[in-house]
Amino acid sequence: MKYLKRKFSLLLLLVLTTMMxxxxxxxxxxEIGHSFKGLASYYHAKFLGRKTANGEVFxxxxxxxxxxxxxxxxxxxxENTKTGRWVxxxxxxxxxxVRGRVLDLSIDAAKYLGIVNxxxxxxxxxxxxxxxxxxxx
Numbered sequence: 001m002k003y004l005k006r007k008f009s010l011l012l013l014l015v016l017t018t019m020m021x022x023x024x025x026x027x028x029x030x031e032i033g034h035s036f037k038g039l040a041s042y043y044h045a046k047f048l049g050r051k052t053a054n055g056e057v058f059x060x061x062x063x064x065x066x067x068x069x070x071x072x073x074x075x076x077x078x079e080n081t082k083t084g085r086w087v088x089x090x091x092x093x094x095x096x097x098v099r100g101r102v103l104d105l106s107i108d109a110a111k112y113l114g115i116v117n118x119x120x121x122x123x124x125x126x127x128x129x130x131x132x133x134x135x136x137x
Contacts, residue, residue, distance in 0.1 A: 028069040032135045035126040038102035040065075040078065041119060042110030052093035058106070063087060066095035066104040075129035078103065080113040081122045087112045088128060 043066075047058050054072040058064075065076065070091045079086040089109050096104040103125065107116070115121035129135045 028071075030070050030074050030127050030130075032127055032129070035124065036102055037081075037122070037124045039100055039120050040103040040105055040110075040113075040115065040123040040125075041096055041098065041101055042105040042107055042115065045107060054092045056092050058093075061108055062092075062106050063089045063109045063112075064092045064106045065089040065109065066093035067091045067102070068094060068096075070127070071130070073131040074127055075132075075134060076103075076125050077128045078105070078109070078113065078123050078125045080115060081124055083114050085113050088134070090132075 043058065048060065050058050052058055052064070052066070056064075065078070067074070067076070070076070072091055074091040075088055076091065077086055077088050087109050089103075089105060093104070096102070101120070103123065105113070105115075110116050113121065113123075
């Protein structure tokens with residue numbers, strides 16, 4: 001029975017990885033100035049105290065985000081296109097895993113951008129640095 005469960009699990013994993021080619025577990029190379037846009041959401045407070053993909057503990061007061069492929073430590077300038085408010089966040093997690101979303105923001109970054117009440121917002125984002133080294137363009 002264990003053999004069948006293991007075989008089924010491996011088959012399921014193979015099927016899922018071939019059906020979802022956009023979900024890469026490998027970080028892409030990012031360049032200063034690379035920009036993207038889309039919908040951003042934020043982490044719910046229930047995730048406080050849990051580890052992120054890079055091993056950090058998710059805490060209040062952090063301006064961090066999750067991105068599917070940008071390397072950990074990438075600094076991103078995120079602007080709420082409706083309000084014009086912007087913030088710089090650091091990638092420390094993977095996600096979001098909801099179709100159509102490009103970033104999951106920490107709750108503090110989301111509050112600063114004014115998206116907590118609505119839950120999601122249209123954003124534009126631009127890579128502005130790496131590992132604490134901010135590049136001014």
